[in-house]
């Protein structure tokens with residue numbers, strides 16, 4: 616038997632009490648049994664999103680939420696800006712183009728964060744730009760974009776929506792939806808939210824709802840206005856993924872007990888320890904600035920294929936991390952510290968990386984990274 620450890624940036628491990636809650640018999644989504652369940656999830660999501668607006672719950676992966684964020688608020692040939700600093704930035708562009716939007720990309724070198732001035736420059740003199748699309752945490756590079764400052768820039772334009780893919784950032788990074796003026800923010804269940812895949816969440820500001828009234832894009836499954844009306848009565852438009860929503864309430868309970876600030880702090884400390892430990896082994900981080908608290912991307916040492924490191928971690932040591940995507944494939948591997956994670960997930964990951972490198976013939980001192988992680992995390996409640 617090879618014991619398995621899931622340390623990928625989604626799906627992430629699900630806490631046992633959440634798994635237990637999801638083993639209850641199915642209840643009917645239009646029955647009175649379900650109303651309080653959805654009502655509680657609705658309140659919990661507002662808390663988690665730090666917003667006074669209802670957060671839509673969709674039965675889809677995160678990408679479904681991204682698609683809805685495009686076809687509910689924009690019209691074909693409208694001008695938008697996409698911050699493209701990795702695989703998921705590229706996905707915004709592909710979705711926008713598939714609906715006929717006129718996309719201008721701000722291309723950000725992989726491993727770097729967008730400078731808010733770049734967004735400012737792109738918007739200056741272009742009040743007809745209807746939206747700015749961005750990732751909070753760009754999972755493919757392990758970089759966090761400065762959402763607060765970019766939202767400030769976008770907020771100066773009355774007709775421009777700030778649309779954030781926070782799928783891998785939710786719970787790991789403090790994102791103040793209302794206070795910062797984020798108009799549309801997409802989340803997903805299988806990352807920081809510690810649930811199985813299958814739910815997308817979308818918050819919508821008043822500014823964005825006003826825009827939705829003017830949108831004529833065809834949408835049937837991801838019809839946000841219909842979802843909003845149903846949600847007022849604690850229902851979803853179609854059959855609710857009742858099991859996942861029951862699990863969501865359990866997750867919200869766990870996070871309320873921990874406290875949001877503490878959850879952000881836990882992710883920050885685990886991420887910091889991971890980065891310092893990895894550097895102590897002699898490896899370089901792929902994120903050259905503004906590293907994400909959700910996932911650490913690590914450069915494969917010269918002469919070793921990043922995909923082989925990922926494969927060896929999994930096959931020899933039972934650790935499922937992640938390889939590189941797109942242009943970074945083969946050059947990096949990624950370790951998540953996202954959701955249901957603590958000190959010994961970091962220790963496990965760093966230890967497995969050391970053993971993997973040694974096994975692959977790389978000159979690494981066993982324990983060099985682990986010692987650093989232990990020092991940094993000792994006396995730590997995470």
Ligand SMILES: *Cc1c(COP(=O)(O)O)cnc(C)c1O
Pocket residue numbers: 625676677678679703750752753754780781782783803812
């Ligand atoms: C995982 C992820 C997605 C895609 O989510 P799916 O659930 O696979 O559709 C989108 N954006 C980011 C930043 C992600 O990490």
